[in-house]
Amino acid sequence: xxxxxxxxxxxxxxxxxxxxxxxxxxxxxxxxxxxxxxxxxxxxxxxxxxxxxxxxxxxxxxxxxxxxxxxxxxxxxxxxxxxxxxxxxxxxxxxxxxxxxxxxxxxxxxxxxxxxxxxxxxxxxxxxxxxxxxxxxxxxxxxxxxxxxxxxxxxxxxxxxxxxxxxxxxxxxxxxxxxxxxxxxxxxxxxxxxxxxxxxxxxxxxxxxxxxxxxxxxxxxxxxxxxxxxxxxxxxxxxxxxxxxxxxxxxxxxxxxxxxxxxxxxxxxxxxxxxxxxxxxxxxxxxxxxxxxxxxxxxxxxxxxxxxxxxxxxxxxxxxxxxxxxxxxxxxxxxxxxxxxxxxxxxxxxxxxxxxxxxxxxxxxxxxxxxxxxxxxxxxxxxxxxxxxxxxxxxxxxxxxxxxxxxxxxxxxxxxxxxxxxxxxxxxxxxxxxxxxxxxxxxxxxxxxxxxxxxxxxxxxxxxxxxxxxxxxxxxxxxxxxxxxxxxxxxxxxxxxxxxxxxxxxxxxxxxxxxxxxxxxxxxxxxxxxxxxxxxxxxxxxxxxxxxx
Amino acid sequence: xxxxxxxxxxxxxxxxxxxxxxxxxxxxxxxxxxxxxxxxxxxxxxxxxxxxxxxxxxxxxxxxxxxxxxxxxxxxxxxxxxxxxxxxxxxxxxxxxxxxxxxxxxxxxx
Numbered sequence: 131x132x133x134x135x136x137x138x139x140x141x142x143x144x145x146x147x148x149x150x151x152x153x154x155x156x157x158x159x160x161x162x163x164x165x166x167x168x169x170x171x172x173x174x175x176x177x178x179x180x181x182x183x184x185x186x187x188x189x190x191x192x193x194x195x196x197x198x199x200x201x202x203x204x205x206x207x208x209x210x211x212x213x214x215x216x217x218x219x220x221x222x223x224x225x226x227x228x229x230x231x232x233x234x235x236x237x238x239x240x241x242x243x244x245x246x247x248x249x250x251x252x253x254x255x256x257x258x259x260x261x262x263x264x265x266x267x268x269x270x271x272x273x274x275x276x277x278x279x280x281x282x283x284x285x286x287x288x289x290x291x292x293x294x295x296x297x298x299x300x301x302x303x304x305x306x307x308x309x310x311x312x313x314x315x316x317x318x319x320x321x322x323x324x325x326x327x328x329x330x331x332x333x334x335x336x337x338x339x340x341x342x343x344x345x346x347x348x349x350x351x352x353x354x355x356x357x358x359x360x361x362x363x364x365x366x367x368x369x370x371x372x373x374x375x376x377x378x379x380x381x382x383x384x385x386x387x388x389x390x391x392x393x394x395x396x397x398x399x400x401x402x403x404x405x406x407x408x409x410x411x412x413x414x415x416x417x418x419x420x421x422x423x424x425x426x427x428x429x430x431x432x433x434x435x436x437x438x439x440x441x442x443x444x445x446x447x448x449x450x451x452x453x454x455x456x457x458x459x460x461x462x463x464x465x466x467x468x469x470x471x472x473x474x475x476x477x478x479x480x481x482x483x484x485x486x487x488x489x490x491x492x493x494x495x496x497x498x499x500x501x502x503x504x505x506x507x508x509x510x511x512x513x514x515x516x517x518x519x520x521x522x523x524x525x526x527x528x529x530x531x532x533x534x535x536x537x538x539x540x541x542x543x544x545x546x547x548x549x550x551x552x553x554x555x556x557x558x559x560x561x562x563x564x565x566x567x568x569x570x571x572x573x574x575x576x577x578x579x580x581x582x583x584x585x586x587x588x589x590x591x592x593x594x595x596x597x598x599x600x601x602x603x604x605x606x607x608x609x610x611x612x613x614x615x616x617x618x619x620x621x622x623x624x625x626x627x628x629x630x631x632x633x634x635x636x637x638x639x640x641x642x643x644x645x646x647x648x649x650x651x652x653x654x655x656x657x658x659x660x661x662x663x664x665x666x667x668x669x670x671x672x673x674x675x676x677x678x679x
Numbered sequence: 680x681x682x683x684x685x686x687x688x689x690x691x692x693x694x695x696x697x698x699x700x701x702x703x704x705x706x707x708x709x710x711x712x713x714x715x716x717x718x719x720x721x722x723x724x725x726x727x728x729x730x731x732x733x734x735x736x737x738x739x740x741x742x743x744x745x746x747x748x749x750x751x752x753x754x755x756x757x758x759x760x761x762x763x764x765x766x767x768x769x770x771x772x773x774x775x776x777x778x779x780x781x782x783x784x785x786x787x788x789x
Contacts (some may be wrong), residue, residue: 171768
């Protein structure tokens, strides 16, 4: 076990005794074997001395225990790194930014404190996973959905705090936006509730976000200003029905009015499910690009050549599947209205009716959806119905088409404008980057963004983590280069692994890094000893800023 | 003369019954741990990436379903849970405690 930098053995031993007094000796982990379980399973530093590793872990069961741990950590200046379920794989897992930190493992705090069906809201602790929550609402036969990300074992709290996204209605897909009220233990052990939670006796903590004065909840996301011990969420009432329909357009340049019209129908609130941009040329998620198309792309084919290829295939050039939740008659009418809008905007647009479901889904329907998702079909997937799973891991796991699986991945995930022009420009930039950095062409080059959010696009690329140190080093360098390349175009990551958080925050540099300077001012004020989450998302305490003041 | 023997035999049976009940309880707990932590990847049916991965790895030479394997020693189960493999991460003791891991290992053991 490596001691935290600057902490004496005597102080560490005293802190450990205080932690044991707070949570019980069995929940303080100091052996090498136990502490190794707090490594990032997808660390891009595997086998290298730079790997970020903990010195110990402490696992409280109550908020009072969290407070006691923080007080002791402050007294002995022990760096603390909180995790919820520790399953933020591809973005850091359960490992700290700063080696030697003591991980504050909140997994044991796994109580679902309230699910209010009448208000469609919930209050949970950080250790509650999407699987836990889904089981709860099934067992209690509640007609509400929780929007979930791809992997169901993550924490509702942790995912929202890291700005995770999901797949149901627009209102719920941004998990941080869908939260309402927090309880936070500050670095000094003080206890804070936000929004209406600050008003004793209020019954509206999960109904109204703001309370009075500045809304500070954002300060506790992607940051290190407090330990969130409770978080409220808004839930989606189970709809009557679901419908999908696909718009197909013939020309390359149609992408621009396609996205503009999509924005209009979404921002009007008519399309309320997560749309899916695609190209009939690309096939399904797991299907490789056909060799002729690959050759065209790799040779830098012109738009005319690609459109000619599309005509030879008898397919359109772009597609967009629209998804609707609501009353059966209403969503059928909404789909008709959308067809009118797309037909008026794009000559030659054609339309295909898609899937229809009524809720609750039958067991057979869930199994068919699961099977389609596992095969990479373009049909709807489990998270679109609030059903958590681990099916998405089919991408990285061993399979007939992937006989040599990696050891994990690191997500590169830039935000770009929600226009067709931006997609075209992004593909040009990513294609150039792919050639410069020798990235696989089907990772970048002919890519469409993800549409979690209705105001901006996001691209998601998984750079592999392997057993080979040289490969991992090269991929880290490629990642850092990608961060710079996209920043040169005004695009920035929405979320990133700890290895790149400094580099990413450095790209948000307006006015001589005014944002970072403000965050550092806050850090010094609310955590003067700099013990909490040092380095998380590039926010370092004063003594670890490398001379920067 | 036989009475002491009978008493000892009954006592022995009681110990055996008690041990069997304990084994059943451990196995039951092991199944609960499997259902909670493992089945989303390693269960039966579509969309289970762990099962698909083992199907691709063994190509029918061994069952793809962990619950149908006859060669999973407790040591092997403990090793995979605590060290992970490829994209499967390891599990912390706040997730699967040592006692739960023992129960899981017993449940999956031949």
